Amino acid sequence: MKPDRDDLLAYALGTLPPAEAARVEAALAADPALRAELRADLDALSHLLDDLDPGAVTVPADAGERLLARVRAEGRLAPPLRETPRARPAPRRPSWRFSAGLALAAALALAIFLLSQVDEDAARRYARLPGAVVHPIEVNGTPLGTAVRLPDGRVYVGLTRPLEQDRTYQLWQIENGSPVSRGVFQEGLLLRLPPEATIAVSVEPRGGSPQPTTQPLFIQKL
Template sequence: MHDLSAAYALNALDEVERRRFERHLDDCPACTVEVREFAEAAASLAERVAEPAPGALRERVMADVARTRQVPSRPARSVRGPSWRRALTGAAAVLLVTAGAALGTVAWQQHQAAEQAQELADGMARVLTSPERVEARHTVAGGGTATMVMAEGDAVLSAAGIPAAPHGHGYQMWVIAADGSMQSGGMLKLADGDGSAFMTGVSPDVSLALTIEPEGGSDQPTTEPLVQLG
């Protein structure tokens, strides 16, 4: 039953398995913690690629409306009720077309972000539910825990309860090869001490490490690893 924590967190169990596992959760604090960590990791993956609509969208639309000529110039005597209605209709049409084009770009960006989030979630689910996965969990120096799950050449690294890095610094992930060489795995983004990352092209003979580095990351570690998994 302990092996079903990740699948339960990702809603990948059938009804019978779900009920059995929920009964198991009542008497297993360790699995309860694992379910929470896996669920938070899955949620943070979506947050990493989500992008809000540009804040200047309305200003751009209104600026385009102000620059766009609404109706041809006419003699003053021809400006009557119907002409004003046509002018307002023209202004509304320009606004809608301009807004439609801008919102179309935003919608496309959001669609791309949603696709990326889905790909990340699918990859994470594949790793966390693989029968051949390898797992490791250790306490992080300074507080918190880090968990690594590897399968099929991919890896999920999740952290929980890690204190905030010093000002101007962040947590950087490292992939350590069998010969001891280290390659950056990118910066680990945290929210209230929790965070996760999905890495591809990770061979089973490597290990993962976490160090504190200046914002933006370093080419090579400048501090001792706070934790090493694998």
């Protein structure tokens, strides 16, 4: 089941149980649109943090003395019998807004770190699953990414080469000598493929193309 907005927010704030957090991480690793949605939520939380002014709630240093003087003037408190040494003012406690800001900042930092781990380590995470078979992807001896076939028939394809703006990777399954689109992605794509499927990846305009418009980066049998 695809995580909803509440799941993403709870994940960003680190309040999900470990099993639920793992489910959300797996969904984020397989769905670039979901990662974009989470990044938008983190941006919104960042703007909220910017609006929290740590100095918004301040207490004057002599506020306590002024309050006591006012109470005595109204006859609600007898004056002191003798002069006592002035106590050193206690350190001001930070306002609740400042505390909330610190907590939110910590949650944002954790969420951004977790999201970067999802983007960076998805292939390695899938490769560690029992029964996974790893297929390195290389072009002329240069590593380009990794394909990981899982025991349930799914395949994760992740590429590490940066994309130009407004461009996307598009994965094709070669069937009877013709390319059939299986989806677009920015970093990685998780999909179900038959055994010994032959795949190719090309760079296409954002949103993908009905047929490849560029030379495939690679063609590989899994």
